[in-house]
Amino acid sequence: MPAPDRATLARREDIVARLRAVVSGEGVIADAHALAAYECDGLTAYRAMPLAVVLPSTTAEVGRVLTACRELGVKVVPRGAGTSLSGGALPLEDGVVLGLGKFNRILDIDLDNRCVVAQPGVANLAITQAVEHAGFYYAPDPSSQIACSIGGNVAENSGGVHCLKYGVTTNNLLGLEVVLMTGEVLRLGGKHFDADGYDLLGLLTGSEGLLGVITEVTVRILRKPDTARALLLGFPSSEAAGRCVAEVIAAGIIPGGMEMMDNPAIRAAEDFAGAGYPREAGALLIVELDGAAVEVDHLTRRVEAIARDCGVTELRVSASEEERLKFWSGRKSAFPAVGRISPDYFCMDGTIPRKQLSKVLARMQELSSEYGLRVANVFHAGDGNLHPLILYDANVPGELDRAERFGADILKLCVEVGGVLTGEHGVGVEKRDLMGTMFTEIDLQQQQRVKCAFDPDGLLNPGKVFPVLHRCAELGRVHVHRGAMRFPDLPRF
Amino acid sequence: MTGRLRPADAAELREIVRAALEDDEPLEIVSGATKRGLGRPPQGTPLDLARLEGLVSYEPEELILRARAATPMVAIESWLKQAGQNLAFEPPDLGPFYDLPAGRQTIGGVIATNLSGPRRIKAGAARDHFLGFSAVNGRGEDFKAGGHVVKNVTGYDLCKLLAGSYGTLAILTEVTLKALPAPEDVRTLALAGLSASDAVRAMGRAFASPFDTSAAAHVPANLAARLGGLAGQSWTFVRFEGPEQALRAATDEVARDLAAYGAAEILDAAASAAPWRAVRDIVPLFPADGSCVWRASVPPARAAEAVAAITARLGVEWYLDWAGGRIWLRVLDEGADGGAEIVRGAVGAFGGHAVLMRASDAVRLKTAPLNPGSAGALALSRRIKQSFDPKALFNRGRMYDGV
Numbered sequence: 001m002p003a004p005d006r007a008t009l010a011r012r013e014d015i016v017a018r019l020r021a022v023v024s025g026e027g028v029i030a031d032a033h034a035l036a037a038y039e040c041d042g043l044t045a046y047r048a049m050p051l052a053v054v055l056p057s058t059t060a061e062v063g064r065v066l067t068a069c070r071e072l073g074v075k076v077v078p079r080g081a082g083t084s085l086s087g088g089a090l091p092l093e094d095g096v097v098l099g100l101g102k103f104n105r106i107l108d109i110d111l112d113n114r115c116v117v118a119q120p121g122v123a124n125l126a127i128t129q130a131v132e133h134a135g136f137y138y139a140p141d142p143s144s145q146i147a148c149s150i151g152g153n154v155a156e157n158s159g160g161v162h163c164l165k166y167g168v169t170t171n172n173l174l175g176l177e178v179v180l181m182t183g184e185v186l187r188l189g190g191k192h193f194d195a196d197g198y199d200l201l202g203l204l205t206g207s208e209g210l211l212g213v214i215t216e217v218t219v220r221i222l223r224k225p226d227t228a229r230a231l232l233l234g235f236p237s238s239e240a241a242g243r244c245v246a247e248v249i250a251a252g253i254i255p256g257g258m259e260m261m262d263n264p265a266i267r268a269a270e271d272f273a274g275a276g277y278p279r280e281a282g283a284l285l286i287v288e289l290d291g292a293a294v295e296v297d298h299l300t301r302r303v304e305a306i307a308r309d310c311g312v313t314e315l316r317v318s319a320s321e322e323e324r325l326k327f328w329s330g331r332k333s334a335f336p337a338v339g340r341i342s343p344d345y346f347c348m349d350g351t352i353p354r355k356q357l358s359k360v361l362a363r364m365q366e367l368s369s370e371y372g373l374r375v376a377n378v379f380h381a382g383d384g385n386l387h388p389l390i391l392y393d394a395n396v397p398g399e400l401d402r403a404e405r406f407g408a409d410i411l412k413l414c415v416e417v418g419g420v421l422t423g424e425h426g427v428g429v430e431k432r433d434l435m436g437t438m439f440t441e442i443d444l445q446q447q448q449r450v451k452c453a454f455d456p457d458g459l460l461n462p463g464k465v466f467p468v469l470h471r472c473a474e475l476g477r478v479h480v481h482r483g484a485m486r487f488p489d490l491p492r493f
Numbered sequence: 494m495t496g497r498l499r500p501a502d503a504a505e506l507r508e509i510v511r512a513a514l515e516d517d518e519p520l521e522i523v524s525g526a527t528k529r530g531l532g533r534p535p536q537g538t539p540l541d542l543a544r545l546e547g548l549v550s551y552e553p554e555e556l557i558l559r560a561r562a563a564t565p566m567v568a569i570e571s572w573l574k575q576a577g578q579n580l581a582f583e584p585p586d587l588g589p590f591y592d593l594p595a596g597r598q599t600i601g602g603v604i605a606t607n608l609s610g611p612r613r614i615k616a617g618a619a620r621d622h623f624l625g626f627s628a629v630n631g632r633g634e635d636f637k638a639g640g641h642v643v644k645n646v647t648g649y650d651l652c653k654l655l656a657g658s659y660g661t662l663a664i665l666t667e668v669t670l671k672a673l674p675a676p677e678d679v680r681t682l683a684l685a686g687l688s689a690s691d692a693v694r695a696m697g698r699a700f701a702s703p704f705d706t707s708a709a710a711h712v713p714a715n716l717a718a719r720l721g722g723l724a725g726q727s728w729t730f731v732r733f734e735g736p737e738q739a740l741r742a743a744t745d746e747v748a749r750d751l752a753a754y755g756a757a758e759i760l761d762a763a764a765s766a767a768p769w770r771a772v773r774d775i776v777p778l779f780p781a782d783g784s785c786v787w788r789a790s791v792p793p794a795r796a797a798e799a800v801a802a803i804t805a806r807l808g809v810e811w812y813l814d815w816a817g818g819r820i821w822l823r824v825l826d827e828g829a830d831g832g833a834e835i836v837r838g839a840v841g842a843f844g845g846h847a848v849l850m851r852a853s854d855a856v857r858l859k860t861a862p863l864n865p866g867s868a869g870a871l872a873l874s875r876r877i878k879q880s881f882d883p884k885a886l887f888n889r890g891r892m893y894d895g896v
């Protein structure tokens with residue numbers, strides 16, 4: 001991170017006083033002990049103590065906080081539940097953390113229009129819980145769904161195991177209220193579809209807290225399918241499992257979920273959850289089919305046939321809801337399971353074209369021996385989103401550093417084979433310095449000019465996403481290209 | 494201007510933009526030239542992208558298709574069809590609506606206007622299937638965003654911003670799309686004679702059923718004749734897509750659930766095609782006489798109220814798509830503003846918005862076809878335009894004055 005600004009640190013007391021004046025009640029935390037709770041997010045390897053934490057409880061207060069910070073020239077880091085795995089909510093020592101924890105109410109459940117309006121601090125799962133009595137649910141389901149906030153989901157454009165069929169956050173979002181760094185409040189979308197101007201809603205989704213502070217979210221809800229059934233498929237190798245995934249999709253089937261685990265992940269999950277996974281399998285697939293009962297029956301038969309053709313060695317179909325949940329229990333606890341076999345781990349998040357899977361896994365094994373660190377893989381197989389878990393021990397000198405380098409090599413590999421640095425966790429600080437492997441300097445400057453349109457002073461969550469910070473004035477200059485025309489024959493005006 | 498601007502490739506395009514930048518020469522970005530009737534009237538020297546066409550790569554198993562931006566939609570649709578896939582947002586072909594031939598539009602035009610058809614309610618709009626692009630910005634720089642995989646959050650989602658930007662931010666040269674398996678089979682449940690409010694309730698019920706409802710539309714009696722073979726009464730359609738067994742269960746059970754609205758007819762795949770194509774391509778509001786047509790987006794359950802509020806004050810023909818979420822309106826007595834005040838007032842009361850899809854140049858200049866929304870949103874839109882195209886060279890004023 002950029003070195004903290006001394007002058008700002010020296011003004012700390014004034015800043016805190018100013019914030020106290022605009023936020024009611026217990027809205028400002030300045031005591032070192034209490035601040036410690038905010039020093040990191042889900043990427044615990046990186047920590048920093050913020051100048052202060054401010055917890056507004058209304059949109060107007062958020063506006064006043066941002067206005068005050070802009071006037072004071074103080075940086076702001078928005079924070080939802082702090083589960084980001086890319087360090088998106090990592091505090092700045094010379095910045096204020098703006099926590100949305102007090103925005104914790106569901107404002108409107110509109111079953112007729114099949115949507116829910118919620119404040120950003122509401123947990124993802126709470127939305128489904130609010131509508132399940134009527135047979136509805138909110139589709140994007142990150143594994144962190146009991147904890148992560150819907151505002152954080154919007155900021156990260158989070159996914160989940162059901163997103164190949166039902167989409168990620170951006171595909172399930174109808175409206176936002178957002179406060180810009182200027183203090184201005186914008187309402188975008190609503191309970192209807194699609195913008196009639198620039199799709200600012202789409203742009204803000206996945207903007208990692210760099211463009212505005214989200215203060216209200218409207219999401220669409222879907223009717224829960226009648227039947228959901230999971231197939232547990234063991235294969236001798238990741239190649240065979242990968243082939244099965246490709247064949248299922250080639251057959252025109254988009255399963256509700258299609259997850260893969262490699263052998264180290266299978267063992268860790270099985271030891272932790274006792275889900276009944278075949279510990280010797282080279283790779284495990286969980287394929288979930290959902291819909292009307294007849295449709296699920298029909299698709300189950302087809303997926304079974306495809307799995308057999310691909311050399312499945314273990315094939316089980318859930319016969320009850322209890323069994324379906326048991327099949328999932330291992331996968332859903334893959335992170336804590338790995339946490340048990342290693343003091344620390346990094347969860348990586350690249351996406352690759354699926355056909356590159358075996359190449360990527362093989363290379364990852366080589367890297368694993370080169371770096372002397374174990375790796376276990378869980379994989380949203382349907383959409384090619386890979387989560388390698390790198391196991392390390394931060395107390396062993398040098399291991400954190402090796403783990404970081406190993407992770408960077410994996411992500412570079414993802415880009416090399418035609419994929420991307422992050423499928424759902426965001427760039428944050430974690431992948432910031434790798435942006436150049438995917439984008440040119442011009443690509444990144446164009447993105448930063450968009451940021452300048454929202455936040456000309458660069459005060460909102462700076463130091464995340466972009467490896468090099470440019471001043472907006474410098475980015476705004478237009479250099480008219482004169483000199484030799486490369487195509488002298490082209491018509492001029 | 495000397496000669497036509499028809500770059501052969503992205504490099505030539507970039508040089509043209511650089512020359513335009515130097516000469517301060519506004520450009521009208523065209524490829525199929527089928528959507529000049531949409532938005533505010535085009536200005537500037539036509540820059541014809543037609544030669545930037547062709548498939549870059551298509552990998553059905555990866556669900557990824559890459560094509561140059563001016564590739565005709567008919568070509569894209571035929572490649573997809575050969576692999577049993579489609580673009581799930583069901584892009585309409587509005588050529589005939591603008592009194593032009595069908596089959597001319599390009600993928601770049603569809604993305605730039607974020608057009609989508611009846612399946613949008615289930616599967617999303619063009620924006621939701623647009624994964625990556627290469628483009629030239631108003632500084633004459635090549636840049637890219639997004640990626641070539643179906644799941645990606647690396648950097649800002651500029652795809653969303655470019656979709657529906659009417660060519661005002663950057664000139665797309667290549668696009669990456671998400672291709673999905675086409676449905677195995679189709680059935681439509683058709684209910685005759687419902688009022689608008691009953692139709693809205695019935696369509697809402699169908700979407701609250703546990704079946705894979707992929708579209709729902711309502712066409713009143715006066716327009717039913719334009720659906721081909723159906724006339725005399727209003728028709729309410731609910732479409733299901735999937736394997737045949739599932740469709741039988743869906744139509745049976747939903748028909749039973751909607752029994753209070755009358756006996757349903759079941760249309761098979763062949764019989765379903767014509768009405769859905771008509772709904773998609775605005776055929777119920779033909780002929781293509783240049784009259785004012787609006788497309789309103791409202792919370793679906795409020796559609797009948799919104800229509801009633803409009804018809805009380807303005808002579809219109811209308812029909813509903815997206816289970817009521819989209820209202821198509823043709824204004825019979827346009828007045829000076831094409832009915833803008835009444836239409837926008839009525840849908841605005843329910844939090845929705847309306848886009849003027851077709852009108853004379855005079856009305857399009859007087860009435861903002863796209864509503865900039867609040868002053869704050871307009872100011873931000875101007876800053877965004879500037880961040881891509883600082884001299885406003887591309888499709889100047891096509892969205893709003895100056896944007």
Ligand SMILES: Cc1cc2nc3c(=O)[nH]c(=O)nc-3n(C[C@H](O)[C@H](O)[C@H](O)COP(=O)(O)OP(=O)(O)OC[C@H]3O[C@@H](n4cnc5c(N)ncnc54)[C@H](O)[C@@H]3O)c2cc1C
Pocket residue numbers: 041042077078079080081082083084085087088089100120141142143144147148149150151152153154155156157158159160161208209210212213214215335424425461
């Ligand atoms: C065990 C575990 C499992 C996970 N599984 C998944 C998964 O399956 N899929 C997935 O996609 N992610 C997953 N994640 C990552 C994480 O949960 C998501 O990124 C989540 O959306 C973050 O939400 P949050 O409320 O915790 O946000 P935070 O961590 O607080 O913040 C994340 C980012 O959003 C910004 N932000 C937060 N709230 C706002 C707001 N209101 N306005 C503007 N900006 C804001 C922050 O500045 C930061 O940049 C997992 C994390 C953990 C720890």
